[in-house]
Amino acid sequence: MNKHTSDLRAETIIGGVHSSPRHDSAHKHVSGAAVYIDDITEPTGTLHAGLGLSTVAHGVLKSIDLSAVRAAPGVVTVLTHEDVPGVNDISPSYMNDDPVLAAGKVEFHGQPIFCVIAETREQARRAARLAKIEFEELPADIDIWDLDVSTHRQVVTPLTLKRGDAAAGLQSAPRRVKGRMRLGGQDHFYLEGQVSLAVPGEDDEVIVYCSTQGPSETQHMVAHALGVPSNAVTIEVRRMGGGFGGKETQANQCAAIAAIAAKKLKRAVKIRLDRDEDMVATGKRHDFAIDYDVGFDDEGRILAVDYTFALRAGFSADLSGPVGDRALFHCDNAYFFPHVHAKSAPLYTNTVSNTAFRGFGGPQGMVGAERVIDEVAFAVGKDPLEIRKLNFYDAMGVKGERNVTPYHQKVEDCIIQRIVAELEESADYAGRRQAISEFNATSRIVKRGIALTPVKFGISFTKTESNQAGALVHIYNDGSVHMNHGGTEMGQGLHLKVAQVVAEEFQIDLDRVKITATTTAKVPNTSPTAASSGADLNGMAAQNAARQIKDRLIAFAAESHQVPREQVVFLPNRVRIGDSEMPFSDLIKKAYMARVQLSAAGFYKTPKIHWDRKAGRGHAFYYYAYGAACSEVSIDTLTGEYVVERTDILHDTGRSLNKAIDIGQIEGGFIQGMGWLTTEELWWDGKGRLRTHAPSTYKIPLASDRPKIFNVALTDWSEAYEPTIHRSKAVGEPPLPLGLAVLHALSDAVASVADHKICPRLDAPATPERVLMAIERLKAAQKE
Template sequence: MNTRDTLTTPPPASAITPVAGTSRPHESAALHVSGEARYTDDLPELRGTLHAALGLSPVAHGRLLGVDREALLALPGIVAVLTAEDIPGENNCGPLLHDDPLLAQGTLSYLGQPVFAVIATDRHLARRAAAQAARVIRHEALPAVLTAREAHAAGQYVVPPMHLQRGDAAAALAAAPLRWQGEWSVGGQEQFYLEGQISYALPQEDHGLLLHCSTQHPSEMQQLVAHALGWESHRVQVQCRRMGGGFGGKESQSALFACVAALAADRLQRPVKLRLDRDDDFLITGRRHGFDYRWDVGYDAEGRLLAAEVDLIANCGHSADLSAPVMTRALCHFDNAYWLPHVALHGFCARTNTQSNTAFRGFGGPQGALAMEVILDGIARRLGLDPAVVRQRNFYADEGGRNTTPYGQVVEDNLMQPLTTQLLQDCDYARRRAEIAAFNAGSPVLKRGLAFTPLKFGISFNVVHLNQAGALVHVYTDGSVLVNHGGTEMGQGLNTKVAQVVAQTLGLPLSAVRASATDTSKVANTSATAASTGADLNGKAAQDAARRIRDRLAPLAAELLGAPADALQWSDGRIGVAGRPEAALPFGQLVQQAYLRRIQLWSEGFYATPGLHWNRQTLQGRPFYYFAFGAAVAEVLVDTLTGEYRVLRADALHDVGQSLNPALDIGQVEGAFVQGQGWLTTEELRWHPQSGKLLTHAPSTYKIPTANDMPLDFRVHLFGRPNAADSIHRSKAVGEPPLLLPFAVLLALQDAVASVRPEAPPLRAPATAERVLAALHGFDSP
């Protein structure tokens, strides 16, 4: 090929479109709305596929005496019945401690615990057989512990208590001019992903297994399946193209279903699918930890916190799961945006006979920060001050040594005050505060409330070694690119952002880059897509891979263009030369030449977050690479006769650094706000006080937010200041932090209640209409 033939006139500078940092549609948006996007249950079933269902414990606590297999095998269509005794390897799906059996063995730990699996020719036949669990499970009932407070009183924990301290809290409390002792609680939250837990296991040649699994952590599924089967990991391949939502519920808890499907497939040498119905999903799986709090705080007449001693008691369920790191993050986020000179925090992970609670968007951070917001709100009301003013008085600040967290990390690039100032001005907070006071004075039935809340959220896994990622980038001879990375796509747009990063690095239009399914046979030993690190880690790894390819191609491009390599400009699918607008080399033609010259056109990439260290014993170190900031103002209208309310307006200003994709990031902020609002207002979990059965195990009894619950006037903006840390394109994580924004909704309800009863204690969360009504009229909330 003649070199001159490869030169074309480049487009004018105005036609060169940046890729990273621009709003682009989700890579599967058209597939989502057309119904063409394939989830695990949409994959064509191979001939001979069998279906599994789980028989569940009928009691919250008991001794397992046996299972009447013969009665089950006599039912129509039943091929096999599997119990713990049929597991050839380790009977465990616990991600950290080996305390969570796949199938119950010896002890029944909660009502809904899987005891056996039935494998049938038809899914409905399998479910009918599993429904016989109460009849075929022989057991002896034992007393059950169903609440975290009861477990805490008995000293019953899944991991030892944790303590985070700075200064001398006891002495500072004794010396404080004002003091408040109180207690409060917040309920848990069901992930309610649209796609339930599902795994499809297919036996492969040479004693291998392919597992299609809706999971946030394919590598962990690979390891746990291998352990359960007594295999080496290389015999198990896990794939996940996309999930219909995860929110943390598919980080560790997809393991049970993956392992049971794999066990049945290997034993029967036939494909086996295990898909849960919504009711079973609720009854089997865990959710966000509910927390109880007890505090003793000291403060001055201006509302400045002087000392705090706080017990945080988490309802962890029957096993450890991820409760230890959840509690660690709760302790590390108790400070939220505020300087605490003397603090003693005590975290207790209570063991109860309920579902084992797990990761959920925010991973303990919301539970920690929310307690601080409730405390500061209460202090402001006791002093008769505007809570927004009290909050700002307590902000972290660079001067006076007020910039170090209780766990020893310096709060760098603190954006809290400038972000707050902008939000309060933009939403006209002061004027609206005065208007609401006037409205409430003249309105005996309807009351309005207004609240401002800030957030500071640390970004990184608080287990240091998890902060790593890998990626694989292939460039084909036509110039198109395929990228595979260790993250999983659950609707958040991770694949879109990673593709944007690769396209930007290679100077290509986004249409030239495609992301493939997450696959343990392509990128190994990956971390979960969690802790808001998906784009940070996998974006950097993919950028590393793309840069390696670009660096290999650069000498050839320089030769073909007759220019030094450092003068090359990669953009819009062409390689140009600075100062020479008359010629450019199309990327596809450069790739063809590279192939003929035997230059490697694929590369792996790797990234490990720098500068992190953490001491789990002392709870000291630098667990976070950077902090994301944000703030919200919410206004509500409450009917004092019924306790019902509407969110009239919500203003949110959120820090995402230099956004990789503003459209996706705004969507994430909006979604997190509404999800968090649901947690704090309508999503109430109830267990039967005697049997321990989860009563709110279906959409008919568990109320997630709907379109009618959205703020009537919803204004979301991005702060837009580049990250000071060397993150991917100076962006910041956006998955978890904005879930803290709707704290403003809960405290706006408190503000409305206070207009009627200034002495009312903090509203318990979720602040259902019944609880708001109880607070308004001074009787015990339900």
């Protein structure tokens, strides 16, 4: 098998890192062969659950008559809070403010009060509607817009960030603008809703097949509710049909209910919410009311900013604290503020508790930053892109002091200037800006707008202990590899990327690496697959495990062939030992015969990061991911309807592990961000009832809504500043706020009706109605 050295250099494995094999389950997704929780063959005798939900937003439970429910066909039992054997709480921070089933009172319309267990799902759901519940209704707070931030109840301690003296900076600034922005929330609208299948075992054991992003957290929550140790509960998930943060904490309730029923009845129990129930009873992206006060000079250089980010938390804490924190962490986006003061206000409301959503508050913070840029640009009469570039953090390698964030971390890897400059040229921003101006001057009804917006996104969990991961790698004696890690697959290609890392370490083709379901029985104490850290953390943990085995193999080969360790080299699908070579599988067989351990548990923890929340300072993020988008829109000034004509994106993924996967994530993230900021409107009525609870009333972007021209490119020169996995960068969340380009292109088009003299202050989502109202507002102001 000896080959010339030049031939060896030209030879590579199939599917290693920096290549683009297809998603491992892509063919299963499109053919329907992919197995989700609801596709698992149900054990004989499986029962089904249906929820009984509150019909008021806030009230005391005066009486609950479930006699008709229990007598309904097929009903086996009905669970209430009294049937929870452990603690009736699934709050992620153990604050005891988020019950499995309501006890004594309800705090939002749609809160689960009881659960019917029946022979079929249809029987359970029909029976749940027969309950007779009497409420003593209490006053309810629904919207946050008119709540007093200084006096209204907050669900967790808010965060304040400050650097410099914002009050003095504002007072002394040559120019100053104050304003307020309404920013809507977003439903996760995953294709697979919340679902769990619990199978009881002997003693206190139970296995729960659950669509969850956080198997270990779900394990602990189920154990907490059952009153058993965590080692009695196993959570398994092969894949999810989408998550986007909606299955980080929200999966816990269904898992706990199914497990409680399964252990009580000693039969398997499945619960699957339908779309309406899911949208009503589970949390969403937080909507915000953003107050800002900005001081700047005549050139448009920002001197001081004061922010308040009020967020609709809902009735319990859930993740509102860290979501509000991350909004503050991104209130600067890519801009340096010499003096800054920013505070969060997670306000209690009688609505479902809002939760994690792709970006986890970061996009909301960026919206605040970009509104400030718009205000300054209109005040000084300049193109917003000029103001953006004027206020960027110092470029990487440029010595200066404009590189400290509001949380006192230095930005040492800033490449936003180069990204924006390259996109500005490739998208022909200046030429199109001139063409749009000429078009608008002669077009009476249709107006066009363009915007180029940047993204600087911090990568790491701000909860320091979450920045760790484990993995388990086995090599069987035929040379095939089994890979398991703590991350979960929700369509984003995480399993594939981690498998590529393992294949690269052993220099074997990707098809020799078996990807297995995530389970708490193999890798304990996992962090949720969130914060864009899935590949960063789990890839490093899997690499660590593979290298442990590889080190043993090198030691064995060197000793058995009497050569130095340096002469043991892994080549594509084989190993060179001194002057000879053998297939990888042959080496494994020999190592097995020599009783070499061919299994390893890997571990990784992110270095450098630390965070002092009380002080509001620290090294919160390991590194930053960057990107920019340029979007052009056309609007009908008579109706507010609009289309996205073109979008160009240049995004930084470092040395991409898999370019095809990353480009798909960028395309999807942009569209999801665009949907959040344009068409996806959540609306509660005065009674606290969510009225946009189905595809008929809640509009996510369709294929027809995508930009007519859609160009996405990766930076081909970037690599991670820190030693991440193969110098790649996270790509899950950073692309979502690229959708800001569409919001600001719409704002630019609206501004044209008043000759760009007035800031449109276009709130989000910028639905056609809001666009039309903004147009009419500017027309009226122009007449005054």
